[in-house]
Amino acid sequence: MSVLIIIDQAPYGNWSGREALDMALSLAAFDQPVSLLFVGAGINWLRKQQNPAPIQQKGVNRNLAGATVFGIEELLADQDALQRYGLGAEDLLDGVAITHYDQDLLANYLHVVCQ
Amino acid sequence: MMTLHILNKSPEHPRFRLCLEAVGDADQLLLIENAVLALSVEGIKLPGRIMALASDLDARGVSVDGSVDAIHYDGMVALAAAADRVISW
Amino acid sequence: MSQPKRNNEGFLENAWEWTPETASEIAREDDIDLENNHWEIISFLRGFYREHEMSPPSNRLFVKAVKEHLGEDKGNSIYLMRLFPGTPAKTACRIAGLPRPTNCL
Known part of the structure; x- marks a missing residue:
């Protein structure tokens, strides 16, 4: 079983992305292969420089870097979303693979979940 | 592999395009819930044969022609x- | 010196107010005498929190992270259960001044 979780919402504005991350971590806890794909506004999760302390939140980028320690297999960034937000590979946290969102990509996963 | 896509977001939601x-x-x-509203917007091209949940169409007063399976x-x-x-x- | 503020489950409100004395005091409430093996895990957790701003979300992931960091001998639930009785992730995070693990698994 391989699971792809799609995050298409920007960080900090609501809890949906956190819930998606929590789901991914729960799967990883039971050694289920799980990947996260960031598309649309969700791409902003992957920015290296984030300082949410002034808004009393924890850095999602730091949380994500922790996620790979727990066995989340891939962090995937959609190329179009990067372009839209003016981001390059050098702006992203380590360990992110750049990919292209399409039907072929989704076909690699037995389960696709959008939070 | 046949995938059933169940969409409940209105056409304005970014996930609609996704x-x-x-x-x-x-x-x-x-199409269920707010996604059925797409059937009353002109110019949205939906792929293949479209199905929509009848109760959600009724609830929102959206009527459809024979090209949609309610x-x-x-x-x-x-x-x-x-x-x-x-x-x- | 006054002890840092804690919530109703005994977790620190602010992880940065933690000192080693805080750890000893919280551990005493659980009848745990902190020894080198405990401090090794506590310092791992402190480092993890500094880097990732999160506690290991669940007990299984706590074990997994310790295994990754300190190897199989210490990254197993029996070892951690002996050091931090109850739910090891919760007990250890409380003593290390981290937030409560969020996930129930």
Whole structure:
């Protein structure tokens, strides 16, 4: 079983992305292969420089870097979303693979979940 | 592999586009909840044969022509059971 | 010196107010005498929190992270259960001044 979780919402504005991350971590806890794909506004999760302390939140980028320690297999960034937000590979946290969102990509996963 | 895509977001929601891009030739698309509103917007091109949940159409006063299959909950269950994979957008 | 503020489950409100004395005090409430093996895990957790701003979300992931960091001998639930009785992730995070693990698994 391989699971792809799609995050298409920007960080900090609501809890949906956190819930998606929590789901991914729960799967990883039971050694289920799980990947996260960031598309649309969700791409902003992957920015290296984030300082949410002034808004009393924890850095999602730091949380994500922790996620790979727990066995989340891939962090995937959609190329179009990067372009839209003016981001390059050098702006992203380590360990992110750049990919292209399409039907072929989704076909690699037995389960696709959008939070 | 036949994937059933269940879409419940209105056409203005970014995930609406994400879903449409993911629908392959062999797939089926079922519009429920606010997604049925797409059927009253001109110019939205939906892939393949479209299904929509009748109760959600009725609830929102959206009427459809013969190009859309209005189905009920039992039909939705049958569709999900027949699919290899279900994605709830 | 006054002890840092804690919530109703005994977890620190602010992880940065933690000192080693805080750890000893919280551990005493659980009848745990902190020894080198405990401090090794506590310092791992502190480092993890500094880097990732999160506690290991669940007990299984706590064990997994310790295994990754300190190897199989210490990254197993029996070892951690002996050091931090109850739910090891919760007990250890409380003593290390981290937030409560969020996940129930």
